[in-house]
Amino acid sequence: MRLIFDGTVRVDERSRACEPAAGEALVRITSAPIDCWDLRSADGPRVPGRFGVGVCEHAETRELVGRRVMIRPVISCGGCDLCLRGLREHCRDRQIMGEAPRDGCFQRWVCVPTENLIALPESLGDEACALAPLVARAIHAARRIRVDARPFVTIVGDDVQALICAQHMTRMNAAVRIVGQQRRRFELCERWGVRHRHADEVGRRGDQDIVLISSGVEDACELAVGLIRPRGRLVLLAPAIAGGQGKRLDPERIVEQEIEVVGVDQGPLDEALDLLARGQFETEALLERRLLIREGPIAYEMARAPASLQVVLDAA
Ligand SMILES: [Zn+2]
Incomplete structure (x- = not known):
């Protein structure tokens, strides 16, 4: 089979x-x-x-x-x-x-x-x-963006990768929040002490140092570019995002705002397995x-x- x-x-x-x-x-x-x-x-x-x-x-x-x-x-x-x-x-x-x-x-x-x-x-x-590949990607992303240096971080997405990143990064930096569209996911965030906002209610003030995009939110790229500050970093967590749901990343905005785009793929599986074995994720x-x-x-x-x-x- x-x-x-x-x-x-x-x-x-x-x-x-x-x-x-x-x-x-x-x-x-x-x-x-x-x-x-x-x-x-x-x-x-x-x-x-x-x-x-x-x-x-x-x-x-x-x-x-x-x-x-x-x-x-x-x-x-x-x-x-x-x-x-x-x-x-x-x-x-x-x-x-x-x-x-x-x-x-x-x-x-x-x-x-x-x-x-x-x-x-x-x-x-x-x-x-x-869940180890997702935890590994979250570990890798947190290191690439130096989340422990206390930048303002928003994760756009409602899927399992977004939830795992939010949990992992919140432990290192309380200024991390998740922006999604599914109310039932917010209950999980509350249980885990993760800050969260609904995508329709979030102000696009262009003040976030780093925005990560996972999946599960419509027009995630457009939203992310509205949230990020000039010269901020935009992190892509899955291959389908840039051209996937809704509008694509707008190169004009990226150039105009001098946004740095970071791709994140494979992380350390052995470290992820260790965190999972220690019961760090539900x-x-x-x-x-x-x-x-x-x-x-x-x-x-x-x-x-x-x-x-x-x-x-x-x-x-
Ligand atoms: Zn080689």
């Missing part, structure tokens, strides 16, 4: 164990979260799924065999100038799970370099692991649904909804 994606998602009944190459491990996938990158249409049919959790069934590293593991999605060469500068996520020769030529994790078996496996603590459930409140791989088309529909929480696919 696996999913095939070529713009639309379909279920393929075949299931075959791949043959791991030298330095690779064979992982039996148990669950996999649908990430924002998995929703992009890409060339050619492929098995999507950047991130996966499973059991390592074969590896040259004996200690890993039989362990629950999480798969890091970027496979890097380790030898190019970017890898040597510590930017392995941006390796010049990188491959990414779920993008040609690498099949992703929405299937029963996956072959992946052993160095891409993170051994999981037994106490950490699959649901918490499913896992249940951040999950939309768990579905089986064979229910992939419904799961994709849910994950595409603008203010979706995390959707997880289970292998069986």
